[in-house]
Amino acid sequence: MNDHRNADEVRVSFLTHTATATQPMTLTFPGQHYPATRMRRLRATPFARALQREARLAAADLIWPVFVCPGEKQRQAVPSMPGVERLSIDLLIAAAGEAVALGIPAIALFPVIDSADKTADGRAAWDERGLVPRAVQALKTAHPELGVICDVALDPYTVHGQDGILDERTGAILNDVTVEALVRQAQVQAAAGADVVAPSDMMDGRIGAIRRALEAGGFHQTLILAYAAKYASAYYGPFRDAVGSAAQLGGAGKETYQMDPANGDEALREVALDIAEGADFVMVKPGLPYLDIVWRVKQQFGMPTAVYQVSGEYAMLKAAAANGWLDERKTVLEALVAMRRAGADAILTYYALAAARWLKDAHAA
Numbered sequence: 001m002n003d004h005r006n007a008d009e010v011r012v013s014f015l016t017h018t019a020t021a022t023q024p025m026t027l028t029f030p031g032q033h034y035p036a037t038r039m040r041r042l043r044a045t046p047f048a049r050a051l052q053r054e055a056r057l058a059a060a061d062l063i064w065p066v067f068v069c070p071g072e073k074q075r076q077a078v079p080s081m082p083g084v085e086r087l088s089i090d091l092l093i094a095a096a097g098e099a100v101a102l103g104i105p106a107i108a109l110f111p112v113i114d115s116a117d118k119t120a121d122g123r124a125a126w127d128e129r130g131l132v133p134r135a136v137q138a139l140k141t142a143h144p145e146l147g148v149i150c151d152v153a154l155d156p157y158t159v160h161g162q163d164g165i166l167d168e169r170t171g172a173i174l175n176d177v178t179v180e181a182l183v184r185q186a187q188v189q190a191a192a193g194a195d196v197v198a199p200s201d202m203m204d205g206r207i208g209a210i211r212r213a214l215e216a217g218g219f220h221q222t223l224i225l226a227y228a229a230k231y232a233s234a235y236y237g238p239f240r241d242a243v244g245s246a247a248q249l250g251g252a253g254k255e256t257y258q259m260d261p262a263n264g265d266e267a268l269r270e271v272a273l274d275i276a277e278g279a280d281f282v283m284v285k286p287g288l289p290y291l292d293i294v295w296r297v298k299q300q301f302g303m304p305t306a307v308y309q310v311s312g313e314y315a316m317l318k319a320a321a322a323n324g325w326l327d328e329r330k331t332v333l334e335a336l337v338a339m340r341r342a343g344a345d346a347i348l349t350y351y352a353l354a355a356a357r358w359l360k361d362a363h364a365a
Helices: 039-043 046-051 089-102 131-142 175-192 206-216 234-243 265-277 288-301 311-322 328-342 352-364
Strands: 009-014 025-030 062-069 075-077 085-088 106-111 147-152 196-199 223-230 281-285 305-309 346-349
Touching: 039 046, 062 089, 062 131, 062 352, 085 089, 089 131, 089 352, 106 131, 106 234, 131 147, 131 175, 147 175, 175 196, 175 206, 196 206, 206 223, 206 265, 223 265, 223 288, 234 311, 265 281, 265 288, 281 288, 288 305, 288 328, 305 328, 311 328, 328 346, 328 352, 346 352
Parallel strands: 062 085, 062 106, 062 346, 106 147, 147 196, 196 223, 223 281, 281 305, 305 346
Antiparallel strands: 009 025, 075 085
């Protein structure tokens, strides 16, 4: 095929696939033609690739989700998440010290509650001497510079494993009653010293209610990280094993309050509402399958935006690496960089410690 080009345009031809198109379509772009423009020149050397790299990943971009359990000297493996452990507060303090040393700015606490302490209304969630307040106090005493993020949700505390309080007659989640419980939970966390409260429940109106309560209580500096676009995803299975809610949940789902994975525009409406109600950060969850949502949220609102590389994503990478199908280090760092490229300012990942070590090693080399 004859290809007639000049210095002012480049024509790219391809066959269209519409019912009426029978001729090649020609797109015209201004600019010089090959070989004056060689894109590979910028990829030829390490220094050139580094100078034009658009997205960068650092330990400071990571948040480490941790599971805290009752007792002392307790270290419990999570079978569906190899390398992840439930830690009692004393062991968590030591582990948090490593996070600080690696430059990770914050951890996110998720409690493992004894079955005997679970109730229909999840009232242990706002126990001032409960597991989470005690963990927060211990962490802030030992590592005052470490940001502590607390999950605001009832599912670890309820006998049914749902994030809200149920109507005894119909079994439906009672939105406004649940919001009242979440407000009490967030107040207790803030009073214990939490830097950030992170409502992950997806109840309507809970961000505004929590913000008003924090302001009224004098917690003006307590940040709210809103799980603004949290999807009813199948990727959460290992997490539910880790916190012990899977058995309570059984075959029930969370589709009446978490988002439909098919929807994108709805996510923007959810995020807009949370921002208007007083969220300081917004989050998209899960991560890699929803990077289009991260991109849209960041472009639309320009807000500090987090993404959660969830338990299922972690488990898949671990399984593939264990079978020799993927290079774990390269694949994990690629996934995390992709999240940064999509617009995430912060990434919750169970790989936080490992990724920070890998980044440190690469910098040292």
